[in-house]
Amino acid sequence: MNTKYLKSLEYDKIIEKLNTYCKTYMGKEKLVTLLPKFDKSSVLDLLNLTQEASSLIYRKGNIPLSDIPDISINIKTLDSSGILSIPALLNIARFLKISREVKEYFFSSDDIDLSVYPKLYDLFDSIYTNKSIEEKIFSVVLDENTIADNASSKLASIRRESKKLEQNIRDKLNSIIHSSTYSKYIMEPIVTIRENRYVIPIKEEYRAQVKGFIHDVSSSGSTVFIEPLSVFELNNEIANLKVEEEIEIEKILAQMSGRLYEYTQLFRSNIDILGDLDVIFAKALYSIDIDGVFPAINDDKYINLVSAMHPLIDKNIVVPIDISIGKDYSALVITGPNTGGKTVALKTTGLLLLMAYSGIFIPAKESSSIYVFDNIFVDIGDEQSIQENLSTFSSHISNIVEITKNVTAESLVLLDELGSGTDPIEGANLAISILKYLFDLGAISISTTHYQELKNYCLTTSGFQNASFEFDIDNLKPTYKLLIGIPGKSNAFAISKKLGLNDNILNLASSLMKANDVSIEELMKSIYDNKVKIEKEKEEIKKNSNQIEALRKSLENENTRLQEKQDKILNDAKSEARDIIQSAKDEANAVIKRLNTLNETSKDNLSTANNLRNELNDSLKNLDANSEGDGINLQSLQALNEKFNLKNSSLKGKNSKVTFEKGNTFKSQNISSEINVIGLNVDEATFMIDKYLDDCSIAKLSPVRIVHGKGTGKLREGIHKFLKTNPHVKSFRLGTFGEGEMGVTVVELK
Numbered sequence: 001m002n003t004k005y006l007k008s009l010e011y012d013k014i015i016e017k018l019n020t021y022c023k024t025y026m027g028k029e030k031l032v033t034l035l036p037k038f039d040k041s042s043v044l045d046l047l048n049l050t051q052e053a054s055s056l057i058y059r060k061g062n063i064p065l066s067d068i069p070d071i072s073i074n075i076k077t078l079d080s081s082g083i084l085s086i087p088a089l090l091n092i093a094r095f096l097k098i099s100r101e102v103k104e105y106f107f108s109s110d111d112i113d114l115s116v117y118p119k120l121y122d123l124f125d126s127i128y129t130n131k132s133i134e135e136k137i138f139s140v141v142l143d144e145n146t147i148a149d150n151a152s153s154k155l156a157s158i159r160r161e162s163k164k165l166e167q168n169i170r171d172k173l174n175s176i177i178h179s180s181t182y183s184k185y186i187m188e189p190i191v192t193i194r195e196n197r198y199v200i201p202i203k204e205e206y207r208a209q210v211k212g213f214i215h216d217v218s219s220s221g222s223t224v225f226i227e228p229l230s231v232f233e234l235n236n237e238i239a240n241l242k243v244e245e246e247i248e249i250e251k252i253l254a255q256m257s258g259r260l261y262e263y264t265q266l267f268r269s270n271i272d273i274l275g276d277l278d279v280i281f282a283k284a285l286y287s288i289d290i291d292g293v294f295p296a297i298n299d300d301k302y303i304n305l306v307s308a309m310h311p312l313i314d315k316n317i318v319v320p321i322d323i324s325i326g327k328d329y330s331a332l333v334i335t336g337p338n339t340g341g342k343t344v345a346l347k348t349t350g351l352l353l354l355m356a357y358s359g360i361f362i363p364a365k366e367s368s369s370i371y372v373f374d375n376i377f378v379d380i381g382d383e384q385s386i387q388e389n390l391s392t393f394s395s396h397i398s399n400i401v402e403i404t405k406n407v408t409a410e411s412l413v414l415l416d417e418l419g420s421g422t423d424p425i426e427g428a429n430l431a432i433s434i435l436k437y438l439f440d441l442g443a444i445s446i447s448t449t450h451y452q453e454l455k456n457y458c459l460t461t462s463g464f465q466n467a468s469f470e471f472d473i474d475n476l477k478p479t480y481k482l483l484i485g486i487p488g489k490s491n492a493f494a495i496s497k498k499l500g501l502n503d504n505i506l507n508l509a510s511s512l513m514k515a516n517d518v519s520i521e522e523l524m525k526s527i528y529d530n531k532v533k534i535e536k537e538k539e540e541i542k543k544n545s546n547q548i549e550a551l552r553k554s555l556e557n558e559n560t561r562l563q564e565k566q567d568k569i570l571n572d573a574k575s576e577a578r579d580i581i582q583s584a585k586d587e588a589n590a591v592i593k594r595l596n597t598l599n600e601t602s603k604d605n606l607s608t609a610n611n612l613r614n615e616l617n618d619s620l621k622n623l624d625a626n627s628e629g630d631g632i633n634l635q636s637l638q639a640l641n642e643k644f645n646l647k648n649s650s651l652k653g654k655n656s657k658v659t660f661e662k663g664n665t666f667k668s669q670n671i672s673s674e675i676n677v678i679g680l681n682v683d684e685a686t687f688m689i690d691k692y693l694d695d696c697s698i699a700k701l702s703p704v705r706i707v708h709g710k711g712t713g714k715l716r717e718g719i720h721k722f723l724k725t726n727p728h729v730k731s732f733r734l735g736t737f738g739e740g741e742m743g744v745t746v747v748e749l750k
Contacts, residue, residue, distance in 0.1 A: 001036065005378040009350040009414075011036075013312055014360070021285045023065040026271050027278025034279065036357030040297055040372045045119070046359025047294055052117045053284035054361075059112060063281045064101045068274065071095050075264050077257075083250070084257045087144045092260060092267075093137035099270050100129040102277065120280075127273055128266040133259060140256060147249050155248045162241045169198045169234045176200065176228060185209050187223045196242070197235045199225040283360050290315070292361025296369040301410070301444065302326025303349065306365040310348045311355070315363070319480035323349050325446060326371065329465040331439050332446045333458050335487050336468040341480040342448035343380060345469075346414045349446060350376055353412070373444070374410040377403040379418075393421030400434060409442030418447045418454075428453035439463055455487035483535070671695050674705040682718030689719065690726070693749065697728040702749035705735070710743045719745060 006012065015031055022028045037043050056063075069091040074084055084092070106124035107114070114121055140151045149156045173191045176182050177200055183189070185206035192199060194215040201223045202210050212228040227235060286292075290311050304327075307320035323345065325332045334342045352362040356370055379399040400415070407413060419431030428451040435454075438445045458464040466487035469480060675692045677685035689706060696704050708715045723732050728749050735744035 001038070001375055002377075005376060006035075006354070008378045008380045009347055009354060009376075010312060011351065011354050014351070014355060014358075017311075018279070018282045018286055018360075021282035022278050024068045024274060024278045025070055026068070026275030027065075027282060030275045030279050031282075034358060036354045038357060038372060038374050040299075043357050043359075043372050044297060047297075047356065047361070049119050049280050050283045050287055050359045050361060051294055052120045053281050054288060056106075056117065056120065057281070057284055057288065060105065060109065062285065063277060064098075064105050065274065065278055065281070066098060068098050069094055071267065072271070075267055078260050078264050081261060082257070083254045084260070086141055086147060086253065089137050089253065089256055090141050090144060093134050093141065095267070095270070096130055096134040096137075099127050099274065100131060100134065102274065103127045103129055123273055123277060123280075126269065128263070128270050130263070133263075136259075137256065140252065147252060151252045152248060155245065155252065158241055158245050158248060162238055162245070165234055165238050165241070166198070169231045169238070172231050172234070173198060173200050173228070176230070182210065192225065194225045194227075196239065197227050198231060199227045202226050280359075283358075287361035290361075290363045292355075292363055293366045293368065295356055295362055295364065296367075298369045298371055300326070301371045302369070303353075303371060303412075303444070304367075304369045305349065305352060305362075306368045308348055308352055308362070308364040308368065310344055311351065311363050313344075320364075321345060321348065321480070321482040322484070323446075323482065324484060325465075326444055329463050330442075330444050331435050331458075331464045332467055332484070333435070333454050333464065333487075334446070334448045334467045334469070334482070335450065335455055341469050341482075343416050344480075345482060346378075346380060346416055346446060346448060350378060350412075350414050371444075373412045374408055375406070375412075377407055377411060377413045379403065380414065380416040393427075396421060404434075404437065407438065407441065407443050411443045413438055413443055413445040413447075415445065415447040418449045419451060420449070424451065427451065432457050435464070458487065481535075671699050671701055673701060673703075674707060676707040677715070677719070678707060678709040680715070682715060682722075685715060685719060686722040689722065693726060693728045693747070697749055702730075702747075704747050704749070705740070706745045706747060707740065708743065708745065710741075713742075716742070716745070723747060 015034060018034075019028055019031055022031060037046065053063075071088075071091050074088045074091060077084055077088070103124055106117075106120065140148055142148050147155065149159050170191055177186050177189045177191070185202050187201040187203050190201065192201065197213075197215055199215050200210075201218075202225075204217075204222050204224055207214070207224045207226065210226050210228060212226040213232070214224050214226055216225040217223070218225075303323060303325050305321075305323040308323060309315060309318045309320050319341075321341075323332075334345060336342060352364065353370055353373070353376060355362050357372065362368065362370075379396055396417070403413060415434075418434065419427035421427070422430075428449075431447075431449060431451060431454055435445060435447065435457075455466055458466040465484065467482060467484045468486050469482055671692075675689060677688060680688070685708065693704075696702065706719060708719055710716075720732070723729050723745070730748040730750045732745055732747045735741050735746055739746065
């Protein structure tokens with residue numbers, strides 16, 4: 001898209017807005033080259049990135065990007081195997097730290113499903129981090145000018161020796177300062193440094209009394225700074241150690257730099273990724289601030305902007321407009337007075353499309369839908385540019401010539417004051433011809449004009465539609481409300497009368513109007529008045545509809561609350577019933593355990609077994625009575641009763657000795673080593689598994705498999721929680737390769 005078209009629609013000002021949301025130099029540099037895309041796939045990708053970033057901001061706050069140091073020059077130094085300075089190393093460490101914090105921002109929360117951020121996932125996942133190098137640099141480099149003592153053992157030794165020598169020098173100089181011999185020569189009893197040498201301040205008149213080297217003289221000349229001969233050698237030793245220290249620091253910097261040579265490409269990649277993320281989150285923040293929405297993208301070449309607002313006008317004063325074109329008509333002509341907002345309507349349409357094409361949400365209602373055109377052509381002459389001859393007829397025609405050479409059936413054309421700047425009759429006919437050319441080509445066009453001929457043409461030509469901005473005659477000001485289907489009125493006579501123009505003048509002017517023009521004006525006035533009336537009725541209907549919708553939602557919320565209360569009562573009842581069942585099962589298991597201790601089919605044992613069975617039956621009857629109406633399935637306990645009867649019947653065999661192997665074999669043959677609970681909720685599944693494990697325990701069947709599927713993992717977690725408390729379970733684990741893996745749990749029974 002031509003850059004002058006972008007500027008005409010004030011796209012550059014949107015970039016300036018985004019710039020205030022960017023945090024890094026990389027993001028700001030990328031904004032300079034940010035241009036809208038003109039293919040649907042790319043536009044959707046950009047908008048989806050903004051959507052993901054907006055969602056993440058609501059969930060986790062803004063991305064922790066800050067003013068990252070520019071390490072581009074440092075990377076070039078590393079590429080040439082150079083040695084980084086102390087500040088450069090510190091910049092690398094800060095860059096790595098910010099890179100790590102940005103990556104942790106995305107991946108640190110376990111409670112967020114990152115799969116809903118597929119596009120951002122790839123970007124965050126590609127960020128390179130190296131905490132080891134980061135921490136090493138921070139441990140070696142204390143600030144912009146200082147290497148830590150522990151950077152190397154030699155450096156630590158050199159600095160220890162330097163401190164020792166410095167203390168010796170201070171001790172010697174302090175003894176001179178406070179000695180009775182020299183104290184009268186001293187200007188101030190202090191030890192100071194000049195030219196990296198320790199000196200003492202001597203009064204100028206006594207300079208010859210202190211043997212040593214003069215390194216400085218005060219500005220007044222009254223004080224000389226002398227290095228006494230007694231500390232000359234010690235100062236030399238310190239100077240030598242300083243040289244050794246610098247050499248050792250250079251070695252440390254070389255070693256640290258050498259560790260970074262292999263990472264330069266990864267650093268460059270991080271710079272690019274962090275810049276992209278900065279721009280993406282700037283778009284998201286700006287979109288949030290302007291209450292922007294993700295517009296629907298249609299394939300039918302139409303625009304439907306609902307309550308659209310120009311983003312650069314204060315949202316407290318801007319009037320939302322509805323703009324629709326492309327379905328019943330593909331040429332929209334807006335007429336009306338200059339102050340009515342016609343140019344703003346053109347700019348709003350074009351700019352909102354450019355924002356969406358750049359991945360920025362648009363300030364409109366969610367029901368808005370747009371088409372991705374292959375180009376947007378613009379001819380808008382601002383009144384402020386008259387002195388530059390940008391709104392003259394020649395300038396307009398030059399732009400239109402360029403447009404007609406490049407426009408296609410997939411283009412949008414925005415034309416302001418079409419045909420102006422020349423003879424009205426010729427200008428009107430030329431304007432009609434241009435619009436007809438664009439229409440026949442298949443392009444979508446929105447234009448503004450003052451010409452009556454264009455209003456008439458739109459009234460009588462299929463595919464063309466009039467539009468205008470409402471004007472408040474009583475208060476002599478525009479309302480900035482766009483009315484599609486209504487041609488604009490000049491209102492010249494009405495405004496003149498309102499302002500007090502002489503009636504004789506107005507009557508003469510009216511008499512000079514052609515009959516056809518008068519009829520058309522009257523027709524338009526009638527249409528306009530009816531439209532205004534209809535719009536007011538629509539607003540009233542909408543208001544009532546909103547009240548009804550609010551009442552409906554209130555009733556739905558109340559219904560939901562009652563339903564939740566009902567569900568809670570039912571769940572509490574089920575929970576109580578499950579407790580009753582568990583109690584009865586525990587009692588039944590105790591009975592069966594006692595039954596298993598009967599080793600002989602003696603008369604006494606048969607009598608005991610019958611008593612135990614009667615106890616179990618009584619327990620089932622009590623449970624049945626207590627659970628009536630709760631919808632509780634008693635299969636589990638009934639099965640226990642059957643097991644009891646089976647074992648009891650084995651007591652009546654021919655042999656005097658009771659054996660249970662046959663019964664166990666029978667159960668093993670009839671119980672599967674696997675139970676499938678896929679599709680059940682946790683409560684349903686645990687109820688079935690509970691009964692199944694009872695059967696398996698009695699049949700001495702182990703291990704067994706529970707097939708629950710992978711899914712979201714909630715069913716698996718619920719089953720595992722249940723297994724931890726089940727008395728039959730010895731241990732359990734997830735299936736291995738070939739056993740179903742995450743979709744199967746293998747259970748060992750006691």
